[in-house]
Amino acid sequence: MGELRLMKGNEVIAEAAIRCGCDAYFGYPITPQSEVMETLMDREPWNETGMVVLQAESEIASIHMIYGAAASGKKVITSSSSPGISLMAEGISYIAGAELPCVIVNVSRGGPGLGTIQPSQADYFQSTKGGGHGDYRLIVLAPSSVQETNDFVELGFKLAFKYRNPAMILTDGVIGQMMEKVVLADYIPRLTDEEINEKYGSWATNGRKANRQRNIITSLEMDSVKMENNNLRFQEKFAQMEEEDVMFEEIQCEDADYLLVAFGSSSRICQKAVDLAREKGIKVGLLRPITLFPFPKKPIAVLAKKVKGILVVEMNAGQMVEDVQLAAGCAIPVKHFGRMGGVIPSPGEVVAALEQKLIGG
């Protein structure tokens, strides 16, 4: 068993990045995630593992630093919060278009605009539907605990390298700021240049070797037929993700008459709401999507045939509810309950919404 610690969600991102053999972090301060870079700078991983940590001049620069380092075959991570992710959208689209692996953490806050520094889940659309220009998807992992935040850093890299596609950890100010016990991972050494050549030599731009052609990393293709083929290849990857890498958790769904669907911090609130509802005699289950893309369509479709109605609980105006409606079909009502602007719903509010919107009376 690994080392047990009491840590904040934001701190554990830094610790997990160091331990999983990350080559670099590039970022820019923004609340509520600044502890990520602060922890890294305090840990001085350049002395320990050789990991580079750089405070960039903007989120725009951060994500393009990620592009450059990722394109040379390095394992790189950045973090930000909602307005900063909007600034990164250009670079994320380029990274997806150039098929580069990296991990991007969004400790999301309320919007739109400068919004609020309080937690929110209003970036669901931005995270799962692309966010920048063009047809691309991110692999989106939504942790609901500090432990999962830790685990998803390495998982994010595994998936990002499997598909050569950026992975996002979509968390929020609740999970980023709260402290929980966490079992840290063991250290994985950073790859050597030789190992990078061996594993990623077919594409990594780390200097043209005598034994290979030059590598070119670009998202540009002027021939529209070739560009369409690039897009078809991307779509194949996204379809493969939906086949192989969907993750979700079902809680008390076996006998459920009603189903809650919630991710991240909302799912923690809904776990309590399930208990409260069951105390009142309402058989409620919870389905927690862990990967928001690929979305757990199939388990929702299966449960939609068993329950009388679904309540999607999100800290936004109703975003994931659209995906749940698509997955569930039209046979049963699928309703949304949400709070916005940084307000966190209570379990009691969730039960009340369930009674009002689905059960009636």
Place this chain on the structure above:
Amino acid sequence: MELKDIINPNNLVYEKPKLITENTMHYCPGCSHGVIHKLLAEVIEDLGIQDKTIGVSPVGCAVFAYNYLDVDWQEAAHGRAPAVATGIARTNPDKVVFTYQGDGDLASIGTAEILHACNRGENMVVIFVNNGIYGMTGGQMAPTTLIGQVTATTPNGRDVGRNGYPLKITELIAQLPGTSYVTRQSVHTPATIRKCKKAIAKAFQAALDKKGTSFVEVVSTCNMNWKMTPVKANEWMVENMFPFYVLGDLKDSSKTDPASYTPLKN
């Protein structure tokens, strides 16, 4: 004398640099990019650093630079080449990274990235091609367009009241402590081409010596969008651009203070 006696390796006085690929260049006849590409290829070959050089191409006419030089390349978003190069250089400190950027890319949309990369003293070479106009998009005003210069978006000439002043970004860059060598060159005559090659070689040597950022501006022509013949464009550049963008070294810390630059910590 027969043809085979003339086409004979012993008579060879000039050949294409080995690092220039066989791809047909897309540049317009008379464009300066081809010459600058050739100089880069020669310098990289002369220094024997093909296996450790990574180029970053911009958005603009040189977006396809990666088709022409036989080194590893990354194509950056508009203006972000210095950030991309930072990412490469920081994680590959034993490699030589250069950006190749035009005036719109470097001095307009990418102003923040170039100033901060130079100010941090990222160990890299910047080739800045300044022809005072947006080439690829069809001849719009650039940050370096001269006062009175006619472009597609300044059809009556650049007006200071409406468009502000041309930006001497190289003078700004030269003031930043992270830069060790900042120079302004041109490639319009054989003599200036030779001089420019020396400057590019010096910049790459500085990167090999880990002396921070080296910055080579090449004042260039865009005869197509200037709507001139190549010869006339060269004359116009000499008459109009050189008085404002004065050629020569703006900073050479190897001459002034070899110890002035503190290498970056990774």
